[in-house]
Amino acid sequence: MTISTIKARGISVSLDLTVGHIADMTVESGGRQLRPLHRAPWVDANEALPADLPQGTVRLSGDFLCAPFSRSDVEEAPLHGWPANSAWDVVESAATDSGWRAVFRLRHKVMGASVDKIFTLRDDHPFLYQEHVFSGGSGAISVAHHPMTMMKGGGRLAFSPKRFAATLDEPLEPDPARGRFMLAYPARSTDLTHFPATGGGTLDLTQYRMEDRREDFITLVEADHGGPGWTALARQAEDDLVLVLKNPAELPITMLWLSNGGRDYAPWSGRHLGVLGIEDGRAAVGHAASIGDNWLKREGVATAFALGEGRSVSFRHVIGALSGGTAPREITTADGQMRLSADGSTSQVPFDDAFLRIGQPVAA
Numbered sequence: 357m358t359i360s361t362i363k364a365r366g367i368s369v370s371l372d373l374t375v376g377h378i379a380d381m382t383v384e385s386g387g388r389q390l391r392p393l394h395r396a397p398w399v400d401a402n403e404a405l406p407a408d409l410p411q412g413t414v415r416l417s418g419d420f421l422c423a424p425f426s427r428s429d430v431e432e433a434p435l436h437g438w439p440a441n442s443a444w445d446v447v448e449s450a451a452t453d454s455g456w457r458a459v460f461r462l463r464h465k466v467m468g469a470s471v472d473k474i475f476t477l478r479d480d481h482p483f484l485y486q487e488h489v490f491s492g493g494s495g496a497i498s499v500a501h502h503p504m505t506m507m508k509g510g511g512r513l514a515f516s517p518k519r520f521a522a523t524l525d526e527p528l529e530p531d532p533a534r535g536r537f538m539l540a541y542p543a544r545s546t547d548l549t550h551f552p553a554t555g556g557g558t559l560d561l562t563q564y565r566m567e568d569r570r571e572d573f574i575t576l577v578e579a580d581h582g583g584p585g586w587t588a589l590a591r592q593a594e595d596d597l598v599l600v601l602k603n604p605a606e607l608p609i610t611m612l613w614l615s616n617g618g619r620d621y622a623p624w625s626g627r628h629l630g631v632l633g634i635e636d637g638r639a640a641v642g643h644a645a646s647i648g649d650n651w652l653k654r655e656g657v658a659t660a661f662a663l664g665e666g667r668s669v670s671f672r673h674v675i676g677a678l679s680g681g682t683a684p685r686e687i688t689t690a691d692g693q694m695r696l697s698a699d700g701s702t703s704q705v706p707f708d709d710a711f712l713r714i715g716q717p718v719a720a
Contacts, residue, residue, distance in 0.1 A: 358372075358373040358374060359371065359372060359373065359379055360373055360446050360449065360458065360460070361380075362449060362456045362458045362475060362477055363456060363477065364454075364455035364456050364477035364478055364479045364480075364481070365455070365479035365480055366383065366384040366385075366479065366480050366481070366482065367381075367382065367383050367384065367477050367481070367482060367483075367484070368380075368381070368382050368477075369381045369475060369477065369484050371444070371458075371460065371473075371475070372415055372417060373443060373444050373445070373446070373460070374411070374415060374443055375411050375412055375414075375415045375420065375440060375441055375442065375443075376420050376421060376439055376440060376442075376443075376444045376460070376462065376473065377412070377415055377416070377417040377418050377419070377420040377440070378393055378417060378418030378419045378420070378484075379395065379417050379418060380393070380395070380417075380418070381393045381418060381484060381675070381677075383482045383676065383677040383678075384482075385482050385596070385677060385678050385679040386678075386679025386680060387679075388596075388679050390482075390594070390596050390677040390678075390679065391677075392505055392596070392598040392675065392676075392677035393417070393418040393419060393503065393504060393505060393675070394417070394418065394504040394505055394506035394631050395416075395417040395418065396413075396415075396416035396417065396623070396628065397627055397628070398414075398623045399414075399415055399416065399417060403623075405622065405623050406622050406623065409623065410434035410435045410436070410440075410441050411434065411441045411442065412434060412435065412436055412440040412441040413435070413623070416504075417504075418503065418504065419501055419502055419503035419504070419675060420436070420439065420440045420501075420502050421437075421439040421440060421471070421473065421488055421499065421500075421501065421502075422436040422437060422439070422440055422498075422499060422500040422501070422502055422635075422637070422639070423436075423437045423438075423439045423440075423466050423471065423488075423490075423497050423498070423499045424436070424437050424497055424498040424499070424639065424642070424643035424646060425437075425498045425499065425500040425635075425637050425639035425640075425641065425642075425643075425646065426639075426641045426642050426643075427641070427642035427643060427644070427645075428643055429642055429643050429644045430467075430495070430643040430644050430647065431466070431467055431643070433464075433466075436502070437466060437643075438462060438464035438466060439462055439464075439466065439471055439473075439488075440502070442462070442463060442464050443462075443463045444460040444461060444462050444463065444473065445460065445461050445463060446458065446459075446460055447459040447460060447461045447472070454478050454479055455476065455477040455478040455479050455481070456475075456476070456477045457474070457475070457476050457477075458474070458475045459472055459473070459474050459475075460472065460473040460474075460475075461473075465493070466490065466493065466497060467493045467494060467495045467496075467497050467663055468492060468493035468494050468495075468663070469490040469491055469492050469493025469497070469663050470490070470491045470492060470493075471488065471489070471490055471491075472488065472489045472491070473486065473487075473488055474486065474487040474488070474489065476711075478706070478708060480706055481676075481705075481706045481707065481708065482676045482677055482678055482705060482706075483599075483674050483675065483676035483707065483708075484674065484675045484676070485672070485674055485708060485711050486672065486673050486674070486675075487670055487671070487672045487673075488670060488671060488673075489668055489669070489670040490661065490663060490668060490669045490670070491667075491668045492663070492664075492665050492666070492667075492668075493663035493664070493665070494663055494664065494665065495647070495662075495663055496646075496647045496660040496661060496662050496663060497643070497647075497660060497661055497663060498637070498638060498639035498640065498643055498646030498647070498659055498660045498661075499607075499637060499638050499639060499660075499661065499671065500607070500611065500635050500636065500637025500638070500639050501600075501602075501607070501635060501636050501637065501673045502633060502635050503600055503633070503634050503635070503675050504613075504631055504632065504633045504634075505589060505591070505598045505631070505632050505634070506629075506630050506631050506632075507564060507566070507589075507591045507592065507593065507594065507630040507632070508566075508593040508594065508630060509566060509591075509592040509593030509594075509630075510563070510564045510565050510566045510592050510593075510630070511564045511589050511590050511591040511592050511632075511681070512562060512563060512564070512589070512590045512592075512683045513561065513562045513563070513564065513587065513588070513589050513590075513683065514562065514587075514588045514590075514683040514684055514685065515548065515562075515576065515586065515587055515588075515610070516578065516579075516581060516583065516584065516585045516586045516587075516604075516687070517578075517579035517581045518548065518576045518577060518578060518579055518610075519546070519577045519578065519579045519655075520544055520545065520546045520576075520577055521544070521545055521546075521548055521551060521561060521574055521575065521576045521577075522542070522543070522544040522545075522574065522575050522577070522651075523539050523540065523541045523542055523543050523544075523572075523573070523574050523575075524541060524542060524573065524575075524641065525541060525542045526541055527539070527541045527554075527571075527572070527573075528571045528572070528573050528618075529571045529618060529619060533620075534619065534620055534621050535571050535618045535619040535620055535621075535624075536569060536570060536571065536618050537554060537570055537571055537572050537618060538553055538554055538559060538568055538570040538572055539551060539552070539553060539554060539559065539570075539572045539574060540552035540553055540554050541554070545558075548560075548561040548562055548576070549561065549562055551574070561574065561612070562683075564589070564614070564616075564630075564632060566616065566629070566630060568614075568616060569616055569617040569618055570614055570616055570617075570618040571614070571615055571616075571618025571619050572612075572613075572614040572618070573611065573612070573613050573614075574611070574612050574614075575609050575610075575611050575612075575652075576609065576610045576611070576612065577608065577609055577652070577655065577657055578604040578608050578609065578610070581604075582714070582715075583687075583688065583689070583714060584601045584602065584603065584604075584687070584689060584712050584714055585601065585602045585603070585604040585607070585610065585636065586599065586600065586601045586602075586687050587599075587600045587610060587634045587636075588600075588683050588684055588687070588696075589632065589634070589683070590681040590682055590683040591681055592681060594681070595679070595680065595681045596677055596678060596679055596680065596681055597677065597678045597679075597680060597681055597682065597683070597684075597696075598634075598675075598676075598677050599674070599675070599676040599677065599678065599687075600634045600636065600673075600674070600675055600676075601673070601674040601675075601676075601687075601712065602636040602672075602673055602674070602712065603671070603672060603712040603713055603714055603718070605714075605718040606638065606671040606672065606718050607636040607637055607638050607671060607673070608638060608657050608658060609636070609637055609638070609639070609652065609657060610634065610635065610636050610637075611633070611635040611636075611637060612632065612633065612634065612635070613631075613632070613633030613635060614631075614632060614633075615628050615631040615632075615633070616628075616629055616630055616631065617629050636673060638658055638659060638660065638661060638671070639659055639660070640652055640653075640659045645659075646659040646660045647659075647660050671718075672711060672712055672713065674711065674712065678696075678705060682698045682699065683698065684696040684697055684698045685697055685698050685699075689707050689709035689712075690709050691709065692706060692707065692708070692709060693705070693706060693707055693709070694706075694707035694709070
């Protein structure tokens with residue numbers, strides 16, 4: 357295992373170069389050290405694992421790039437593609453006048469394209485700014501970020517405006533001998549506080565309750581609101597706020613993976629508790645589905661980027677954490693600041709509001 361760590365004032369991020377997963381992220385906020393990202397309990401346990409596990413599951417941590425998202429059924433690769441399962445090299449890593457910048461390159465090609473991961477940290481900014489760049493290649497590729505956080509006592513979620521939320525035709529764990537789920541499949545709602553439940557009634561997607569043992573997956577489609585797309589999770593026991601931001605024109609959907617003791621087989625074994633994946637993407641489930649006909653395309657939502665010789669495609673993403681666990685009602689970014697409004701009060705933190713390139717043209 358090889359870890360590459362970068363630091364700026366108030367923040368550090370470590371990348372596991374064997375699979376391209378963020379192994380650790382620490383943010384100093386409110387006089388505390390916050391660790392917003394999850395690391396699977398088996399990663400450092402030196403235990404025997406099933407032989408057929410993808411390396412990305414063996415070393416499941418933090419955040420990673422999925423390319424494609426889910427099944428690699430166009431070009432042979434493990435689940436979530438080579439970027440989530442194979443080695444990256446450090447191309448550049450150095451302090452800057454305002455923080456640190458590092459560039460990592462995937463050793464594998466994806467659909468013939470080279471893939472770079474660019475991390476930027478800024479002094480006193482509680483955020484990791486990251487960009488992925490695909491250069492060359494052919495065909496099309498679906499992509500998603502896969503940040504995961506973990507809660508000991510549940511939490512409350514808030515989102516930028518969404519058109520609707522929808523589940524797939526089938527749950528992740530349909531066999532009760534292997535796991536369990538709580539949402540209805542398939543189902544759809546424009547009210548995130550009242551989503552159809554499998555046994556009737558509704559569930560509130562803005563609440564993560566530890567007593568709900570489940571493995572659920574749901575897609576949120578961004579509304580046309582002209583600002584950054586965002587997800588905020590106020591973790592109750594940790595008393596902090598985890599923030600994930602995107603440009604909706606680049607990554608038009610947010611997929612939530614609720615993994616709270618809902619899988620009984622190894623390596624999950626009922627111990628993967630309080631985990632929430634906040635997976636911003638441009639994808640359907642599976643590479644073939646993403647580049648073919650799918651339900652999101654029929655809703656007018658892009659599910660892949662086109663690749664081509666002599667051209668590059670890039671997209672950006674932000675992960676951060678703040679002390680204090682109040683979910684905001686609104687987040688705006690301007691003039692080098694992020695403003696968070698909740699319950700009649702407003703707070704602000706340093707933020708590079710130009711980074712997400714809201715309003716600029718996006719490659720197909």
